[in-house]
Amino acid sequence: EADIYQTPRYLVIGTGKKITLECSQTMGHDKMYWYQQDPGMELHLIHYSYGVNSTEKGDLSSESTVSRIRTEHFPLTLESARPSHTSQYLCASSDPGQGASYNEQFFGPGTRLTVL
Amino acid sequence: AQKITQTQPGMFVQEKEAVTLDCTYDTSDQSYGLFWYKQPSSGEMIFLIYQGSYDEQNATEGRYSLNFQKARKSANLVISASQLGDSAMYFCAMNTGRRALTFGSGTRLQVQP
Numbered sequence: 001e002a003d004i005y006q007t008p009r010y011l012v013i014g015t016g017k018k019i020t021l022e023c024s025q026t027m028g029h030d031k032m033y034w035y036q037q038d039p040g041m042e043l044h045l046i047h048y049s050y051g052v053n054s055t056e057k058g059d060l061s062s063e064s065t066v067s068r069i070r071t072e073h074f075p076l077t078l079e080s081a082r083p084s085h086t087s088q089y090l091c092a093s094s095d096p097g098q099g100a101s102y103n104e105q106f107f108g109p110g111t112r113l114t115v116l
Numbered sequence: 117a118q119k120i121t122q123t124q125p126g127m128f129v130q131e132k133e134a135v136t137l138d139c140t141y142d143t144s145d146q147s148y149g150l151f152w153y154k155q156p157s158s159g160e161m162i163f164l165i166y167q168g169s170y171d172e173q174n175a176t177e178g179r180y181s182l183n184f185q186k187a188r189k190s191a192n193l194v195i196s197a198s199q200l201g202d203s204a205m206y207f208c209a210m211n212t213g214r215r216a217l218t219f220g221s222g223t224r225l226q227v228q229p
Contacts (some may be wrong), residue, residue: 033216040205042221043161058216089158092216104151105217107161 003027006091006108013081014116021111022077023091032074033105035090043090049074061069081115088112118143120208120220127223127225129198136183137193137223139208144170150191155205155222164206165190193199198227 004025007113013019025032029054030051035043045058049068064078074093078085092105119142129135141150152164167182169173175182183192195202203226209217 018192019200035216038221042207043219045216055146056215076159090159090161102167105161106163107153110159111161 004091004093004106004108006089006100006111008111009109010112010114012114012116015080015082017081019081019113021089021091021113022047023074023076023108024072025093025106025108026072026094027095027106028071029093029095029106030071031094032068033094034058034064034066034074034076035087035092036062037090037110039088047076081113083115086113086115098115118148118210118212119208119225122220122223124206124223127224129195129227131200131212131227131229134194134196135198135225137195137208137225139191139193139220141189141208141210143192143210143212148210150182150184151205151209151211151217152180152191152193153207153209155207156201157189157204160183161207163192165173173175178227179223195225200227203227 007022028115032049034047036046037043043058047066048061055066088110090109090110094105121140148169150167154162165177167181167184179196181194205222207222208220211217
């Protein structure tokens with residue numbers, strides 16, 4: 001059973017607000033990821049981290065930023081939310097010890113963000 | 117570059133019948149892994165099955181099996197004895213150990229009673 005948590009599950013917010021989406025995992029995984037997904041569409045990688053103080057941008061350009069100060073915590077921040085940021089944001093983690101090609105990712109329940 | 121193609125946007129299947137969801141992939145790497153995830157309407161991603169590129173036998177997990185044809189670069193998911201609870205989006209994904217998983221566009225499966 002994977003232990004990865006995201007809060008809030010749902011967020012409706014006005015344009016221009018600063019928001020932080022929380023993601024935590026209790027599995028001690030070094031690798032963590034943020035994906036953005038529009039309803040019924042594919043997942044796009046927006047950020048990933050190989051460990052503490054390591055963050056990289058993903059394939060899809062995003063105005064969000066991330067930090068990784070602790071292994072278990074990987075928050076995503078939007079400094080000024082816009083309607084174009086409306087989407088689902090999924091956090092995931094994986095254990096690189098299982099081999100490079102395995103990399104099963106454990107996903108959190110997601111945050112559905114609506115920016116009015 | 118890695119690419120996953122799922123050509124079936126939607127599929128219907130009768131309850132208790134088997135269904136095959138198609139997935140083809142493209143990579144120049146020799147070592148890679150292929151995954152299938154299920155995403156119900158609630159939004160979470162549920163891991164179903166994994167196939168490594170060097171695995172000689174097709175992976176099976178309960179009612180799920182992966183029909184791996186390496187020469188054709190296909191990794192189709194077979195669900196046997198479909199149940200109403202199988203109705204969901206299904207995503208094929210690939211990992212080559214570089215960064216994160218590359219996902220396909222998904223197939224929406226609807227199981228009819």
